[in-house]
Amino acid sequence: MxxxxxxxxxxxxxxxxxxxxxxxxxxxxxxxxxxxxxxxxxxxxxxxxxxxxxxxxxxxxxxxxxxxxxxxxxxxxxxxxxxxxxxxxxxxxxxxxxxxxxxxxxxxxxxxxxxxxxxxxxxxxxxxxxxxxxxxxxxxxxxxxxxxxxxxxxxxxxxxxxxxxxxxxxxxxxxxxxxxxxxxxxxxxxxxxxxxxxxxxxxxxxxxxxxxxxxxxxxxxxxxxxxxxxxxxxxxTGVGNCHVFVDASADLDMALRLLVNSKARRPSVCNAAETFLVHRDVAAEFVPKAVSALAEAGVTVHGDGPVQQLGGPGVVAATEGDWDTEYLALDIAGRVVDSFGDALEHIADHGSGHTEAIVTSDVRSARLFTSRVDAAAVMVNASTAFTDGGEFGMGAEIGISTQKLHARGPxxxxxxxxxxxxxxxxxxxxxxx
Amino acid sequence: MxxxxxxxxxxxxxxxxxxxxxxxxxxxxxxxxxxxxxxxxxxxxxxxxxxxxxxxxxxxxxxxxxxxxxxxxxxxxxxxxxxxxxxxxxxxxxxxxxxxxxxxxxxxxxxxxxxxxxxxxxxxxxxxxxxxxxxxxxxxxxxxxxxxxxxxxxxxxxxxxxxxxxxxxxxxxxxxxxxxxxxxxxxxxxxxxxxxxxxxxxxxxxxxxxxxxxxxxxxxxxxxxxxxxxxxxxxxTGVGNCHVFVDASADLDMALRLLVNSKARRPSVCNAAETFLVHRDVAAEFVPKAVSALAEAGVTVHGDGPVQQLGGPGVVAATEGDWDTEYLALDIAGRVVDSFGDALEHIADHGSGHTEAIVTSDVRSARLFTSRVDAAAVMVNASTAFTDGGEFGMGAEIGISTQKLHARGPxxxxxxxxxxxxxxxxxxxxxxx
The missing domain is CATH 3.40.605.10 (Aldehyde Dehydrogenase; Chain A, domain 1)
Structure with a gap:
């Protein structure tokens, strides 16, 4: 037939x-x-x-x-x-x-x-x-x-x-x-x-x-x-809602450098930061500097109430959706957290398991952050941009796994x-x- | 409401x-x-x-x-x-x-x-x-x-x-x-x-x-x-259509021991052999002994034409479905192959990627079998029954993976x-x- x-x-x-x-x-x-x-x-x-x-x-x-x-x-x-x-x-x-x-x-x-x-x-x-x-x-x-x-x-x-x-x-x-x-x-x-x-x-x-x-x-x-x-x-692979958490004990100049590099070095890639969290103890000092340094790099901040208040009129009001947004662009969400625990909780609720960074001078905070945060890569005082096969010494990468089976990370x-x-x-x- | x-x-x-x-x-x-x-x-x-x-x-x-x-x-x-x-x-x-x-x-x-x-x-x-x-x-x-x-x-x-x-x-x-x-x-x-x-x-x-x-x-x-x-x-996990291939150069006494142990030691487990393949050069000598030793262990052989002919009336005629059957019982399929390549092809077509064994005295056959056969475990002159977390020194196992991602084998x-x-x-x- x-x-x-x-x-x-x-x-x-x-x-x-x-x-x-x-x-x-x-x-x-x-x-x-x-x-x-x-x-x-x-x-x-x-x-x-x-x-x-x-x-x-x-x-x-x-x-x-x-x-x-x-x-x-x-x-x-x-x-x-x-x-x-x-x-x-x-x-x-x-x-x-x-x-x-x-x-x-x-x-x-x-x-x-x-x-x-x-x-x-x-x-x-x-x-x-x-x-x-x-x-x-x-x-x-x-x-x-x-x-x-x-x-x-x-x-x-x-x-x-x-x-x-x-x-x-x-x-x-x-x-x-x-x-x-x-x-x-x-x-x-x-x-x-x-x-x-x-x-x-x-x-x-x-x-x-x-x-x-x-x-x-x-x-x-x-x-x-x-x-x-x-x-x-x-x-x-490759979905990165990455956070930079500025701890109460952070060296704020270092935090500024790391935040700007994590966000603005190459905003279209998955290891770029999409939200920063600031401990309330350092928010008053850090937020204005951060908003201004980010603005200089062309980045718009989508802030919660305190970040808007401290950051001035350049800050856009964040919506609930911002915490889950992978902008892949010159935008970043920003939030003041009341405690270290609140930062962990925010990351657990909104992170995509790619890369999470803490800026801290406190060895206990560093230890708790690296053990508590469930992600492919956890950075202490280093840019999220380092999560990359080439940077990690693998020579090349076919992608970055954000799941736990078989391969995790580059x-x-x-x-x-x-x-x-x-x-x-x-x-x-x-x-x- | x-x-x-x-x-x-x-x-x-x-x-x-x-x-x-x-x-x-x-x-x-x-x-x-x-x-x-x-x-x-x-x-x-x-x-x-x-x-x-x-x-x-x-x-x-x-x-x-x-x-x-x-x-x-x-x-x-x-x-x-x-x-x-x-x-x-x-x-x-x-x-x-x-x-x-x-x-x-x-x-x-x-x-x-x-x-x-x-x-x-x-x-x-x-x-x-x-x-x-x-x-x-x-x-x-x-x-x-x-x-x-x-x-x-x-x-x-x-x-x-x-x-x-x-x-x-x-x-x-x-x-x-x-x-x-x-x-x-x-x-x-x-x-x-x-x-x-x-x-x-x-x-x-x-x-x-x-x-x-x-x-x-x-x-x-x-x-x-x-x-x-x-x-x-x-x-x-755990689907085991495992083969024992008796190569032309096999020590036939060893082959007999390995075959009976692979099949009859504990037929209900996934590492038990479900088919044996015999090179035609040793079929006339091996098949009658194998059928009789298997019968002694209570095992029924489902044979292709040559195995039926050589094995006598105790052998049941194999159907196409037998090559893909995981009996998990005192049954085994048996087939005479014309060449080493035919054995590899049969295993590639019907194996479940669990455990495959060769009995051979030829170092080239051993090397080719271990590199060509795509399975979680490949045995040379050893029983398929060894594929087990305890036997492999892991202390315990939660299952045997037959896939290639994350974990393969026990x-x-x-x-x-x-x-x-x-x-x-x-x-x-x-x-x-």
Whole structure:
């Protein structure tokens, strides 16, 4: 029985088959990739970097079409800028691949080992996860970064980028795949999934048994949608409602420096501070200085009653919603708290488990804050901006996990691996019952 | 507005509120528990063990009611036996708590640490996960085991046992909670959830933000249902379609010993072998011996054509379904494979990622099998029965993870923790942009 018209039901099924077919090819590729040596993977990373540079005109031509289409569709210039590639940006992405080649290979590391009482030799070794799905928005550089990190850690990857970057991503992935094949590694280690239909995300994140992990990278909406619908294990990343708490004993000059750096260094990233809390004992002295230093950095303060009173007319009245807002912009909420305990409670109620900082001179406050606050990273007298794979010495990161399972905080190459127990015996059987 | 009749909609809402209320109390308890010292937790574990022994009559009386009700409802004697408690079983469960007290406390362990170039001191420390939900069937001893392991690792636990064990579980949890309170630890560290409605499982596994992890313990159906529906991160445990592959170079006497032990030592557990694969070069010699040794142990072989031919009339014809069946009984599937590669392919197609064993004398086969097979545990010349937290030296286990995220293989105390990055600085800010 044939038909020239597809029924509505066969259209999603065809897409499902397309995504799952890619996943099956990725599994096969992952099996081969897991056996590749570090030297082979590093050579491929360098070749990929070289190919990106050599074939830059091809990438820029594809990107120009994406940019034109985006402008025509009325995309804001800020978003167009995220989409836009230049020769410099391509060169920088290629350099990223070369740095990843320089990092240690996490696969094969022996995590634990022992000889059991019966003589069986037991090792727990790091192994690649297998097939890693990545769902992301906007920037085409993520395509290359993600491909590099997953390849180095021995994983095959299924990339589901945004439709606005389709031509750019296709050009990039074509170059990466051709280079992989030329290097004798499976081209299907890196695959781009269809991006015009939300259903391709759904098929990816429910391909249980075919895909080992899915990592959403993007705004809170994307992350929540993926985490809620996924049956494949998913890592929640990158939502950062981070606080800076200025304790009663804080060095207020230090507090000012840390607050401004935490907020204004790069307000669009997830480790930027979104609320400051000030102990009432130092509020009268600190708040006016803070509001003025923040204003100088272009930051608008959304304050509670006391902050408005102390901070002057530049302070906007905070609403309840402000305590839960990740501005990712030159805005910050501010509140005076009556006690250390109230600060902890505010953070427990409103924090997203990313990064929380205290400024204090009191060793007991520091100790209590680090043990009581439940977050991926807790800073004492240091900027929230340090929560970053590069800053933490991991060399690179694929995202920052704000959940507690598998990985918490910046995810580098090690966090893209699982483990396997390997036992060598000479015929040992287990007794007892 | 009041009403004496609950609308159908308010009934599930009331249950939801009951489960989520318990989860909120558990979160508060977890906050306090995370600050408890090892000495305090160990003292509580010993006190709990003593209380269980002292109050055994109360436990047995409740258990007798469960057992009577189960028999009345027509439960099989095998299941009634799993439900049944005796003074000896209670004593053994109490001893389990004492052994857990003797294990090292995973919380507080420094996993990694360094001083960053800017002088910030960075530590990655183990912390409790927080609130651990456990959904389990049958045996009331799981109630105490799970409470002990979660308490020791600093976690609060929400236990959702089977309705058939409700009276036993209630008696046990009452004793544990009263003891915790007497020891100055929060009683809400251990809570039993309503067990008469499947919806209580649903409310537990979708309580995202309130519950940090859910671990299903039971049959494949329960595990799949939890994993598919959960929005709380869930760990897939305990489904074991384990293979023993007898390579062409195998010492056949060793292979026989390992096969019988892997299958028949305790057929109802997840590390028991469910299929054997024999290389065709040794099939003629091995299969008849294997079938006869297995028959002696009471095991029925479900064989493919060659196994039926070589094994004689005692062999039952295998169907396609047999390769995917976790018998958990005195049955095993058997197949002759043409090559090492075919064995790998069979395992990749049908294995559940639990434990896979090879019997071989060839070092290349051993190396290829351990690197190619994708499972939590890979055994070379050792019984599949060794995949067990106790055997691996973890002291105890809460389950065996067959997934790749967070924990793979036996889950001991360490696997019940997450990590937190703690940074101490003296005012460092981040430069660059």
């Amino acid at each position: 044939t038909s020239t018209v597809q029924s509505p039901d066969t259209v999603p099924d065809a897409l499902r088959e397309q995504v799952h077919g890619a996943a099956r090819r990725a599994r096969t590729a992952a099996g081969d990739l897991a056996l590749a040596t570090r030297a082979e993977k590093d050579a491929a990373l360098h070749a990929m970097a070289d190919a990106l540079v050599t074939r830059t005109p091809e990438i820029l031509a594809a990107n120009a079409e994406d940019v034109d289409a985006a402008r025509e569709s009325g995309m804001t210039e800020a978003l167009v800028d995220r989409l836009n590639l230049t020769a410099e940006r391509v060169a920088s992405v290629a350099d990223g691949l070369r740095s990843v080649a320089g990092l240690a290979d996490p696969a094969g590391e022996v995590v634990r080992g022992s000889v059991l009482p019966n003589g069986v030799q037991l090792h727990q070794v790091r192994v690649p996860l297998g097939v890693v799905g990545i769902v992301y928005e906007g920037r085409p550089n993520v395509t290359v970064d993600a491909a590099g990190l997953t390849l180095k850690s021995g994983n095959a990857t299924l990339l589901r980028g945004s439709s606005s970057a389709e031509r750019s991503n296709t050009a990039l992935v074509t170059i990466l795949r051709e280079t992989l094949a030329a290097q004798g590694l499976p081209a299907d280690s890196v695959q781009l999934l269809p991006c015009h239909d939300r259903a391709s995300v759904t098929h990816l994140i429910t391909a249980r048994g075919l895909v080992d992990i899915v990592i959403p990278r993007g705004g809170a909406g994307l992350i929540q949608a993926v985490v809620q619908q996924a049956t494949v294990p998913a890592i929640e 995810m580098g190459l090690t966090e893209l691996t699982s483990t396997k127990w390997v036992a060598h015996g000479d015929g040992q059987v287990r007794g007892g019952s | 009041t009403s004496t009749v609950q609308s159908p909609d308010t009934v599930p809402d009331a249950l939801r509120e009951q489960v989520h209320g318990a989860a909120r109390r558990a979160r508060t308890a977890a906050g306090d528990l995370a600050l408890a010292t090892r000495a305090e937790k160990d003292a509580a574990l010993h006190a709990m063990a003593d209380a269980l022994v002292t109050r055994t009559p109360e436990i047995l009386a409740a258990n007798a009611e469960d057992v009577d009700a189960a028999r009345e409802s027509g439960m099989t004697e095998a299941l009634v036996d799993r439900l049944n408690l005796t003074a000896e079983r209670v004593a053994s469960v109490a001893d389990g708590l004492r052994s857990v007290a003797g294990l090292a406390d995973p919380a507080g362990e420094v996993v990694r640490g360094s001083v960053l170039p800017n002088g910030v001191q960075l530590h990655q420390v183990r912390v409790p996960l927080g609130v651990v939900g456990i959904v389990y069937e049958g045996r009331p001893n799981v109630t105490v085991d799970a409470a002990g392991l979660t308490l020791k690792s600093g976690n609060a636990t929400l236990l959702r046992g089977s309705s058939s064990a409700e009276r036993s579980n209630t008696a046990l949890v009452t004793i544990l909670r009263e003891t915790l309170a007497a020891q100055g630890l929060p009683a809400d560290s251990v809570q039993l959830l309503p067990c008469h409605d499947r919806a209580s499982v649903t409310h537990l596994i979708t309580a995202r933000g309130l519950v940090d992890i859910v671990i299903p313990r039971g049959g494949a159906g329960l595990i799949q249902a939890v994993v598919q529906q959960a929005t709380v991160p869930a760990i897939e 889950m001991g105390l360490t696997e019940l923790t997450s990590t937190k990055w703690v940074a101490h600085g003296d005012g460092q800010v981040r430069g660059g942009s």
